[in-house]
Amino acid sequence: MTTVSSRLKDVAALAGVSIRTVSNVVSGSASVAEETRARVQRALDELGYRPNLAARNLRAGRTGLIGLAIPELHSPYFGELAGLIVEAARQRSWTVVIDQTFGDPDAERRLLDGTGGRLVDGLIISPWSLSPEELTAQARSVPVVLLGERHPHGLADRVAVDNVLAADEATTHLIGTGRRRIAAVGLQPHLRNGTAHQRLEGYRTALRRAGIEPDPRLERTVTTLHRSDGAEAMTALLEDGVRPDAVFAFSDELALGALHTAHRHGLRVPRDLAVVGFDGIEDALYANPALTTVAPDKRQIAERALQCLADRIYSPAAGVPPLDIVVPHRLEIRASSHAS
Amino acid sequence: MTTVSSRLKDVAALAGVSIRTVSNVVSGSASVAEETRARVQRALDELGYRPNLAARNLRAGRTGLIGLAIPELHSPYFGELAGLIVEAARQRSWTVVIDQTFGDPDAERRLLDGTGGRLVDGLIISPWSLSPEELTAQARSVPVVLLGERHPHGLADRVAVDNVLAADEATTHLIGTGRRRIAAVGLQPHLRNGTAHQRLEGYRTALRRAGIEPDPRLERTVTTLHRSDGAEAMTALLEDGVRPDAVFAFSDELALGALHTAHRHGLRVPRDLAVVGFDGIEDALYANPALTTVAPDKRQIAERALQCLADRIYSPAAGVPPLDIVVPHRLEIRASSHAS
DNA sequence: GCAGGGTATTGCAACGTTGCATTCATCGAT
DNA sequence: ATCGATGAATGCAACGTTGCAATACCCTGC
Numbered sequence: 163m164t165t166v167s168s169r170l171k172d173v174a175a176l177a178g179v180s181i182r183t184v185s186n187v188v189s190g191s192a193s194v195a196e197e198t199r200a201r202v203q204r205a206l207d208e209l210g211y212r213p214n215l216a217a218r219n220l221r222a223g224r225t226g227l228i229g230l231a232i233p234e235l236h237s238p239y240f241g242e243l244a245g246l247i248v249e250a251a252r253q254r255s256w257t258v259v260i261d262q263t264f265g266d267p268d269a270e271r272r273l274l275d276g277t278g279g280r281l282v283d284g285l286i287i288s289p290w291s292l293s294p295e296e297l298t299a300q301a302r303s304v305p306v307v308l309l310g311e312r313h314p315h316g317l318a319d320r321v322a323v324d325n326v327l328a329a330d331e332a333t334t335h336l337i338g339t340g341r342r343r344i345a346a347v348g349l350q351p352h353l354r355n356g357t358a359h360q361r362l363e364g365y366r367t368a369l370r371r372a373g374i375e376p377d378p379r380l381e382r383t384v385t386t387l388h389r390s391d392g393a394e395a396m397t398a399l400l401e402d403g404v405r406p407d408a409v410f411a412f413s414d415e416l417a418l419g420a421l422h423t424a425h426r427h428g429l430r431v432p433r434d435l436a437v438v439g440f441d442g443i444e445d446a447l448y449a450n451p452a453l454t455t456v457a458p459d460k461r462q463i464a465e466r467a468l469q470c471l472a473d474r475i476y477s478p479a480a481g482v483p484p485l486d487i488v489v490p491h492r493l494e495i496r497a498s499s500h501a502s
Numbered sequence: 503m504t505t506v507s508s509r510l511k512d513v514a515a516l517a518g519v520s521i522r523t524v525s526n527v528v529s530g531s532a533s534v535a536e537e538t539r540a541r542v543q544r545a546l547d548e549l550g551y552r553p554n555l556a557a558r559n560l561r562a563g564r565t566g567l568i569g570l571a572i573p574e575l576h577s578p579y580f581g582e583l584a585g586l587i588v589e590a591a592r593q594r595s596w597t598v599v600i601d602q603t604f605g606d607p608d609a610e611r612r613l614l615d616g617t618g619g620r621l622v623d624g625l626i627i628s629p630w631s632l633s634p635e636e637l638t639a640q641a642r643s644v645p646v647v648l649l650g651e652r653h654p655h656g657l658a659d660r661v662a663v664d665n666v667l668a669a670d671e672a673t674t675h676l677i678g679t680g681r682r683r684i685a686a687v688g689l690q691p692h693l694r695n696g697t698a699h700q701r702l703e704g705y706r707t708a709l710r711r712a713g714i715e716p717d718p719r720l721e722r723t724v725t726t727l728h729r730s731d732g733a734e735a736m737t738a739l740l741e742d743g744v745r746p747d748a749v750f751a752f753s754d755e756l757a758l759g760a761l762h763t764a765h766r767h768g769l770r771v772p773r774d775l776a777v778v779g780f781d782g783i784e785d786a787l788y789a790n791p792a793l794t795t796v797a798p799d800k801r802q803i804a805e806r807a808l809q810c811l812a813d814r815i816y817s818p819a820a821g822v823p824p825l826d827i828v829v830p831h832r833l834e835i836r837a838s839s840h841a842s
Numbered sequence: 843g844c845a846g847g848g849t850a851t852t853g854c855a856a857c858g859t860t861g862c863a864t865t866c867a868t869c870g871a872t
Numbered sequence: 873a874t875c876g877a878t879g880a881a882t883g884c885a886a887c888g889t890t891g892c893a894a895t896a897c898c899c900t901g902c
Contacts, residue, residue: 167620167643169888180852185890195850212643215621216559217888220857225556227599234585236784241581245574248602257621259567259599262588280507281555281597303507303552389788422788444576448729448762450790509858520882525860535880557858560887 168209177205188213228471229282231261231273233290237388237415238443240288243309246464247286254468256283265353265386267291274306284471293354305474307467310357319470319484323458323491325357329364331493332410332438332456337372339501341408341436344369345380347395347420348387348412348440361412361440379404384416392419400427407435408499414439414446414455421449421498436499442492451497462489508549517545528553568811569622571601571613573630577728577755578783580628583649586804587626594808596623605693605726607631614646624811633694645814647807650697659810659824663798663831665697669704671833672750672778672796677712679841681748681776684709685720687735687760688727688752688780701752701780719744724756732759740767747775748839754779754786754795761789761838776839782832791837802829 170188174181179202186192187202188211194202205211219225230247232240248258259282263269270292273285280303288309306318310325336344346365350358366376382399384391392411396419399406411417417439421431429435431451439446442457466487473482510528514521519542526532527542528551534542545551559565570587572580588598599622603609610632613625620643628649646658650665676684686705690698706716722739724731732751736759739746751757757779761771769775771791779786782797806827813822 171888181888182852182890183850186851189890192851193849198850212620214560214888216556216565217857218890219556220554220560220859220887221889221891223857235575235588236578236582236585238576238578238581238785241578241584242576244581244600245576245602248575248600252601257599257601259597260584260588261592261597262585280552389784393788418785418788422790422792425790444729445578445758445785448733448758450762450765452762511858521858522860522882523880526881529860532881533879538880554858557887558860560857560889561859561861563887 168211169214170211173202173205173209173211176209177202224283224475225281226256227259227282228256228468229261229273229285229287230258231263231270231285231287233265233288234262235260238445239413239415239441242443243288243460243463246461247467250461250464250468254472256468263290265290267296271296275303280304283475286467286471290355291353296354305471307470309463309467311355317484319467319474319487321463321467321470321487321489323456324488325360326364326367328440328456328458328491328493329361329410329412330368331364332440332454333365333368334372335454335493335495336408336410336436336438336499337368337374339408339432339436339499341502342374343377343380343404343406344374344408344410345382345399345404345406346410346412347382347384347392347399347416349381349383350385351383352385358412365410377404380406387413387415389415389419389422392416392421393423394419396420396423397427407502409435409437411437411439414441414443414453417453417455417498418445418449421453431498432500433502436502438499442494446494447496449498454496454499455494456491457494458491459489508551509554510551513542513545513549513551516549517542564623564815565621566596567599567622568596568808569601569613569625569627570598571603571610571625571627573605573628574602575600578785579753579755579781582783583628583800583803586801587807590801590804590808594812596808603630605630607636611636615643620644623815626807626811630695631693633696636694645811647810649803649807651695657824659807659814659827661803661807661810661827661829663796664828665700666704666707668780668796668798668831668833669701669750669752670708671704672780672794673705673708674712675794675833675835676748676750676776676778676839677708677714679748679772679776679839681842682714683717683720683744683746684714684748684750685722685739685744685746686750686752687722687724687732687739687756689721689723690725691723692725698752705750717744720746727753727755729755729759729762732756732761733763734759736760736763747842749775749777751777751779754781754783754793757793757795757838758785758789761793771838772840773842776842778839782834786834787836789838794836794839795834796831797834798831799829 170181170184174184184202186194187199251258270289284305286307289311308318308320310322348358369376382395384395409420411420417437421437424431424435439453439455442455446453446455510521510524514524524542526534527539591598610629624645626647629651648658648660650662688698709716722735724735749760751760757777761777764771764775779793779795782795786793786795
């Protein structure tokens, strides 16, 4: 049974050397005689020494923690993304603390301005309810990387897919399968979040290019991006009699909800209705039928975001302008949008 | 624009008082004259003071962090659970650091014995590959709560549903819909994890009670609990010609994978095949058809686990024996298991 | 035999905070 | 007038670690 708590001091006493030498052995940086190192190592093992991170951090001025702020962990997209970020962070010897904002603008603001203490060395935030202006207005105590949100002259790096292009591709694909009455599900005018707006833009662009005038009755607002919202929007679409022959949902969850409602109403997918989602979550692959989706390269999002943080944290050259990193996406075409 | 970093010292200098007085104002514990408090408060605001948590933690011997170790964040069950735990932790002013073990026994061991430093005040772990014996053998540097795993004479508190009972209920429900050839998907003999074993036990008990002798060919092993494993197991079941009329999957993901394969093979659910899952994830509700599932009360799991930690951390009475907390579950009956 | 250069080890100080004890002033009770 | 009690503010020390500089020692080369 190891001791609950032992410090460099205790190890030093046991090994008959100074605290500093033990520290040198632990860090492995300075040169230590082989014999001494062995003796100290034995003492370390015997006492089960574990470094006190609070002390280490106090000394170093760093905590080794980075924050990840996302709207909600239970949604598949953010769950998958968070998993990749935690993994990538571990490779860089960082630990991730996760905060859920639930789309609350105050929570997002609080995290950005660092209220609540200098706990983290950097912050990755997927903003939801803050406008681009607000995101850029804050003074920052730590480097920040924004996920997904566009910010013209921001103070922070940004990593995201090209939402306009991706939405355009998805819509163009649907047009290519012969659809003409394509609904867009996922507008969120109540939020200042720009993502939905960009996807709508891509959707309309694709329609116009094909000579189809966007029909406002086919553009549907949702409260959140959950399955239930997609189900409700689909119900409304069917009841309003606008007779869509396809749905482009701004998230896979919305698409899955729409799919569910379509089935309930006896529609056959993709014969009567094609469905395309956005996010590339794993559920999409196993939906019935398998859901076509725009899949951002999430692994690369995680990687690039951490790379940005690392650069800012370890080389704090104040002059470097914020980066705007566009990660690739792929349109995964599956059964839900095959030609009817 | 606030200063990037200011300490009690700086605030004290600006307000013309001692460091200690500023500390008293910040903590609000000692008595401070109203006029002084106001002046200090103004200085605090002006400098944008944020406490240095490393220093505070070093002094207090606590970090205010708790660890959450789960196999993987991207699976819906753990994503949902993690979200609830993060939320419940915040209500107790704790911050959660998340670790993914990916079922690696070494990773689990490392977390339990505290290698890697005393970062957290407590640990919630959902063990996957460690046997009950190993889980109890470790000396612990911090309080630990186990999720899901049974451990007869453990050193740690445990929070879980009654797996045997829950599996029994699910199987009994299937029998009640007239099924007789009920497959069990999710055995994991390669892991020492007891969960699958308990669910198998409940499954067999229910069969025998109904006078059905368990058929080994209907009991299927999986590598992990992902959708793909469920899909593969279903494929094997169909190809082996054992002709099941129902599937009880030990996780919802397995069930969704099985559902997917069943559809591909032209089986109609629930007419030709009934499917029941386990975990109560949100996808289950929106599957086609909606998936019957055994839903543990996840919110209560999160609450009780944190309550255990709080008790151990704040009242470290060494004598209190480990608790074994059974949280309720509900069998959510949906279309996937309606009578054929 | 001594300068010069390396290796091995050490002590001191500091990171920013808070517990404890102390100081000083004020006020009411004796 | 004196004492004790109370309120307000402060100084000191310590939490455990590591950067820096200093020390002591040994070896090589002239």
